[in-house]
Amino acid sequence: MSNSKQLFRISKIFGAYYEIYSQEHGINLATLRGKLRLETKKDRHPFVVGDLVYVNKNESSWIIDSLVERKSILHRKSSSKDAHALSANADYAVLIVSLKEPETKSGFIDRFLAAVSISGMEPILVFNKTDLVNEDEIISATSYYQFLGYKIFTVSIHVENSILELKDFLKGKVSFLSGNSGVGKSSIVNLLTESKIQSTQEISGSTSKGKHTTTNSTAIFIPDGTVYIDSPGIKEWGILHLDKDELLLSFPELNIAREECTSEFCCEFGEDCKIQEIFKELPEERSKSMESMLESLETPFRTTRRDHWNRSEKGK
Ligand SMILES: Nc1nc2c(ncn2[C@@H]2O[C@H](COP(=O)(O)OP(=O)(O)O)[C@@H](O)[C@H]2O)c(=O)[nH]1
Numbered sequence: 001m002s003n004s005k006q007l008f009r010i011s012k013i014f015g016a017y018y019e020i021y022s023q024e025h026g027i028n029l030a031t032l033r034g035k036l037r038l039e040t041k042k043d044r045h046p047f048v049v050g051d052l053v054y055v056n057k058n059e060s061s062w063i064i065d066s067l068v069e070r071k072s073i074l075h076r077k078s079s080s081k082d083a084h085a086l087s088a089n090a091d092y093a094v095l096i097v098s099l100k101e102p103e104t105k106s107g108f109i110d111r112f113l114a115a116v117s118i119s120g121m122e123p124i125l126v127f128n129k130t131d132l133v134n135e136d137e138i139i140s141a142t143s144y145y146q147f148l149g150y151k152i153f154t155v156s157i158h159v160e161n162s163i164l165e166l167k168d169f170l171k172g173k174v175s176f177l178s179g180n181s182g183v184g185k186s187s188i189v190n191l192l193t194e195s196k197i198q199s200t201q202e203i204s205g206s207t208s209k210g211k212h213t214t215t216n217s218t219a220i221f222i223p224d225g226t227v228y229i230d231s232p233g234i235k236e237w238g239i240l241h242l243d244k245d246e247l248l249l250s251f252p253e254l255n256i257a258r259e260e261c262t263s264e265f266c267c268e269f270g271e272d273c274k275i276q277e278i279f280k281e282l283p284e285e286r287s288k289s290m291e292s293m294l295e296s297l298e299t300p301f302r303t304t305r306r307d308h309w310n311r312s313e314k315g316k
């Protein structure tokens with residue numbers, strides 16, 4: 001009797017069921033081993049989409065036995081009740097940004113970059129809809145992020161082959177894809193996966209199995225080994241899981257000042273603080289972002305906003 005453990009990746013989570021994938025066995029449904037289920041009673045979803053797990057086959061059913069240590073995990077947290085792990089083990093956290101219709105605000109980008117900075121993933125910014133703006137507008141939206149050292153792509157679904165460079169870059173890697181609604185994420189996922197079934201693939205939260213879904217991320221597997229983890233539209237990147245120091249360090253500009261700072265445990269942000277000095281020199285949009293995020297940390301509940309996740313949690 002073969003009882004050897006097989007390595008799978010979690011591709012979807014719904015209720016007590018996990019959709020798991022391996023190249024050898026394809027997509028299967030699995031449940032948790034009883035003991036694991038007891039250990040994790042409080043936290044109903046001990047696993048996150050992207051997790052690698054060892055799974056046993058018990059007659060005809062797959063039972064998840066254990067979790068492989070994560071190399072990265074991305075969270076967002078807008079309030080004590082609204083906190084989610086979005087994806088684990090991705091190499092890249094990709095934000096699809098729209099240059100126009102709708103224009104993604106830099107405050108949103110900066111929150112994303114802050115959340116990703118403690119995830120173990122490399123942030124990638126994809127500026128979409130280049131066809132709707134001129135060259136100067138593209139440069140003005142992207143150049144500062146490029147200057148800070150972030151990996152940037154500029155694409156349009158209407159410019160033939162413009163996503164090939166991105167596709168090539170993501171090849172063989174695990175990428176978490178996000179963006180606020182309307183930016184063109186589904187269109188880009190379709191081009192990356194060369195399929196038109198993306199929008200129909202999304203699991204509806206109203207099925208009995210979908211009812212207890214706490215994460216709607218879905219992994220998509222390409223035969224060449226590339227993995228895309230698609231997320232539902234995210235309205236706000238809550239950064240309450242960061243402490244103040246992590247937030248400051250998430251700004252490469254301030255990070256430099258922080259390194260030069262001699263009073264290692266201060267961070268009071270006082271009068272003759274080096275960080276404060278650099279802070280004054282930040283471009284207006286960046287300093288607004290930081291101020292807004294610092295304010296979120298100080299008065300966390302003022303910024304709480306109901307969004308997609310909250311709604312899907314209702315009626316439990
Ligand atoms: N002009 C232009 N429209 C785009 C582009 N990418 C997506 N769109 C349009 O933007 C709208 C939203 O796209 P969709 O992929 O559904 O965005 P999602 O909400 O992020 O998944 C659709 O009408 C798309 O046709 C682009 O590069 N240029």
Ligand SMILES: [Mg+2]
Nearest residue numbers: 182185186187
């Ligand atoms: Mg979409």
